[in-house]
Amino acid sequence: TPYQSSVATNQMIKVFEDKARAAGWNATVVDTRGDMGQLASRIEDVTAAKVGAIVLVSVDPKQIQDQVSAAAAAGIPVVTIDGATAPGVALNVTSDNFELGTKLSDFLFDKLGHKGNIVKFYYSAHPGVHQRELALDAALKKNPDIKVIAEHYMVVPGPIDDARKTTEDLLKSQGDQIDAVWAAWDEPAIGAELAIEADKPDSKIIIAGIDGNPQAVELIKSCSHIKGTVSQDFDAMAGLAADGLTKILAGQKPEKAELYAPAKLITPETLGVTCP
Amino acid sequence: MTGGSEGHQPFLVLDGITRHFGATRALDGADFGVAPGEVHALVGENGAGKSTLIKLLSGLYQPGAGRILIDGEPAVISGPPAAEALGFRFIHQELNLVPHFDAVGNAWIGRRHPRRGPFLDRPAMRAHVAAVAARIAPDLPLDRPAVRLTPGQRQMAEIVRALMTEARLVVMDEPTSSLSETEAERLHTVVRQLAASGTAVLFISHRLDEVMALADGYTVLRGGRTVGAGRIREIDRAGLVRLMSGGSASTGSAAKTDRPLSAGATVLAADIAFGPAGARARLDIAAGEIVGLYGLVGAGRSALLKALWGAVPAHGIMRLAGRPLAGGPAGRIAEGVIYVPEDRRREGFAGALSIADNLALAHLSDFRRAPRLPMPARRKIDAFARQVGARLRLVAASLDRSPLTLSGGNQQKLLFGRWLGRPVRLALIDEPTRGVDVGAKAEIHDEIRRLADAGAGVIAATSDIEELMALSDRVLVMNGGCIVADLAGALLTRDAVVAAAFGHASADLSQPQNQAAAVA
């Protein structure tokens, strides 16, 4: 994976490692820090080393199609978690990113009464995250009264601090007009919360993100401005992947090439707290 | 206005040239002319503007006012390529070699390299350089990177470079300042050959005896202005000095002043192996004694002094007044040892600091605001710098500027000046007056004598045999990294020194022009 320091990715890796240990597999994690060229080389390496299977986390295999095909051709099954289907991929376990984006947008727009100004934090370089942005665009078409008054392309690594600084700046310039923050994943949402908490703790701005990042969940519980996160069930995803891989290694075919893990919305209500 | 050699008209004339640096008037109405086939000497005190004038000729600076005439036509020398195209070759005062290129590589920079197809023809490159070097610097290691050459060897590499191709004018800014007698004499021969073949040579030197012997014509600069010019045979040494100093200074003759020799106790006793390839030296220095250190370029003098200073590894015994020396330069400073390096640019000072800070650098803790507070007091540093400046007649626009804005000779004074006013037990001095004018040279010699009179042992390495003879009570001669002669009293004559310096190396140097003894 290229994104091990991302909370969501890390969680999937951890769960998968546990399952792997339980299954008696020997799992090695390779992290290329966001570098696709590197990732391609590392896949070539493990293909050369004739590993039993390759699991790609949070990567679109199309970004490294040749290497994936080569691995498949060498008889090494390739499973992706939070990825996409592609030639050579035996199984993709994911949550539908477009659906996640739609859930997030709908939640936020409902809260706003389908009218208001939002700030958008996005990162199109990641194909999955890009899907969420496309979902937002679709939702916006249906809600002409919602306006994106500012958008910011996230700096990775360091998204929390980047979102915090940007939000501080935006609060200075158009703080009165912002009604909500749409974060393509939870880390920008946390950054926005930190800024609002410091500069305008009383404002009515609401924030929502995607991932169910534990820090975000904490913040929802403590009645901050973060009011929701669309949680992918990473445990379930990693579990499904491990199960699927067990089958594949046993020589069977998975029933479907793509498995979706359900996504659920986490809000103060689902956490059982009531906020003023 | 100028002195051409027999019948020739000057082809290069400078007329009323000025060049100012801020408030400093480096050149302020300089006139000058040189004819084909003439050896023309440009003399003047440190900071008189000689190097600045050279840089104008090389196109590095443009004149503020005045004209440059070449073959009678006004000319603009727009930059170094233009000067090169005019057939002007330069050896600048501060040497400019590419550190990791050897002499061959350095000689070819900026020239059209010999090629085979699009590629360099290395054997041809080397052969050509070797041919030139054979005439003037037969001992120069051609394949050693310039960083690992001594200043004298670097000087020779520059000379080789300048003489690689046909030239109309060769300008040499103090080419002999780090050459010893023999090497200088070899250069003189080449200069005469150049002149005979019609090339003009512009020669800058503070060694006035050399000027008297070599030049046809002369120009004297003072304060950026031409104060005299003519034929060398119509003036004498004293006359030149009077023109340079405006009649105020002493003749600066390098005569030996008789000092009462108070042969004191031994300050330094050393028996060490040091430096490259099996160099070994044994020496004893007494309190109050000035020991001159002489040798050909690369003989190992600087290496020995550095070893004594603790700046390069050495094995053996080194005792100062009976106690072993330890702790590198800092330990030696604490013991009252001082050191003046030979290469001011590379070893002398930090360009990032001002002149005053550079002077204070070696003993910063003397300038604290309070004895226990390691914060230097500006006021104390400035006072020290002013005092040094006055004692060594430093010509500087401001002591707050970088030392790189000083003229070569004035930079040299800093290296000595930083130690003034401290109690000294042993002084290790490498080329103390390289590029220093006659007046200031006398000052520095007085300072050195004062050190010895106060009871310090002094070792002074020098390539200037005049200086050696004037200063030393005793002379050690080095050759190939070893001390080969220890001369004092009646045995201390120029002939003896030069003969010892050749030692067994004389076999390589048997060309007819190298009759060093004849010079003495």
Place this chain on the structure above:
Amino acid sequence: MTLLRRYGTLLALALIIAVFAVASPGAFGSMANLVNITQQMSLLAIVAIGATLVMVVGEFDLSVSAVVSFAGIAAVSLFGAGFSIASVFALVLVTALAMGTVSGLLVARFAVPSFIATLAFGTIIGGLTFWISDGATLFSGIPPAFRDLGRGALFGLPVPTLWLIGTAAIVWLLLDATEFGRRLYAIGGNREAARLVGLPVRRDMVIAFALSAGLAALAGLLLAARLGSAHPTGGGGYLLSAYAAVFLGMTAFREGEPSVPGTLVGAAIIAVVSNGLTILGVPSFLQDLMTGAIILAAVLVRQFGRAGD
């Protein structure tokens, strides 16, 4: 003209602020926002001040970003293990000083080029950080009192700004008014000359690297305090920006020497530009274009002063 040449970059900063203030008087030009900028630049500036020390002796320290990340992760882990705030600060800073000492020794004692020494050592530190954190973002167990060290205000100034003022004042004094500072500049100016006049070149260089790592660790602690979480690669963004600040600063004063006031000007330019462009609502890609262009202009302004020379 001379003014332009000497203080060009400083004037450029003033000009940038003026232009933004005119373009957005209410939001950018407000006192609150200007104070806010000092807070936003504070961590970067602290790292950059550390980098300045190493640049003064003519070297690079590319491990700063690894140290920033390390300090945050180490601190949060130690909190998890029940250590007090004071002991966490002490432990993390001492570890960082030790790390800087290793870099310094590699460079000064073993003559490894600083670029490769600090890059390789930074990779090692990064590995350690991953090991400690298991590659995950850590956020549990941070005491609120620790978080207060990175947020809120005191005497009307944001707390991070106060840290910056303190750090800048101390390092400035150190470089400008002490023997140690003179020595560092001498070493940077001409290492051989410094050695020959008996300066403790190696020791001083090691100290410079140690202080640089210490300041990076301080920034890492403050970052963790401010975010309430620590990322194993949270310091990644600081490396190039810190050096950009130092180099910008070198064009601001004196004859191109690194200095604390210069670095502050450099960091301020970077912070002001990103704050101003965000406030003006400039689209992402244009922000990049304009940031690059403004920084180039800020440096070039000085050259035009020089042209008259």
Place this chain on the structure above:
Amino acid sequence: MTLLRRYGTLLALALIIAVFAVASPGAFGSMANLVNITQQMSLLAIVAIGATLVMVVGEFDLSVSAVVSFAGIAAVSLFGAGFSIASVFALVLVTALAMGTVSGLLVARFAVPSFIATLAFGTIIGGLTFWISDGATLFSGIPPAFRDLGRGALFGLPVPTLWLIGTAAIVWLLLDATEFGRRLYAIGGNREAARLVGLPVRRDMVIAFALSAGLAALAGLLLAARLGSAHPTGGGGYLLSAYAAVFLGMTAFREGEPSVPGTLVGAAIIAVVSNGLTILGVPSFLQDLMTGAIILAAVLVRQFGRAGD
């Protein structure tokens, strides 16, 4: 001892390969894997060879990673607009040469420190890249013939390896056997001296920057071909590794000067270490620790040779 001092880093590379081959004879030591490593190091090495040119004149070019990303995105966009492979190559390379020329002019003509000039200009290029790509990864419209330029094998060697061999041979000849190369080394060794003897210092420096950008763009094109996609920040990883390769290489031969063979050794060390550790299945954090340690050891080996001096 002299051997160790002179070729220490090269010996270190041999030793590293030997150790890995013993640890994993089947997988690492197989001919196929060794050939594969040459392919994996090829893009990094091409970028690093470009960086070498700039390092030879004593400057940095921090815009290389931006140029790598730009080239990939520009190429895929142009394919989308229907351009042919040859014209895409030509357009992208010419644009990159122009970009390098701008960097070079900023440094050589306007005396902007190269660190800040190329960082700022790299930011501008990054902005352009985002503009073109809208920040997204581009996949579509890449002709298979283009992809074949970055994959597959010819004469038994992987295609990227062939590109590397070609590039390295040309630049090596340029630096080592032509007057232009001698001039670049002279400029880097002593710019003042080069100026004094009338070398066209500015022109040559601009050419060095232009070539560096051109090679970075070539690497970017090959990366896009190899991955079949282009990422707007896809070149990010090349900056530090490329300079690490150059600096490692500087410790490998001669008097610590940048050179093409040296850079190849440096890039090979980096590639071998990361390939070997992955094949051995070393955990992530340990990989970092070991990479750093191995690189330091490779450089230090030379120092021990020196100690005997």
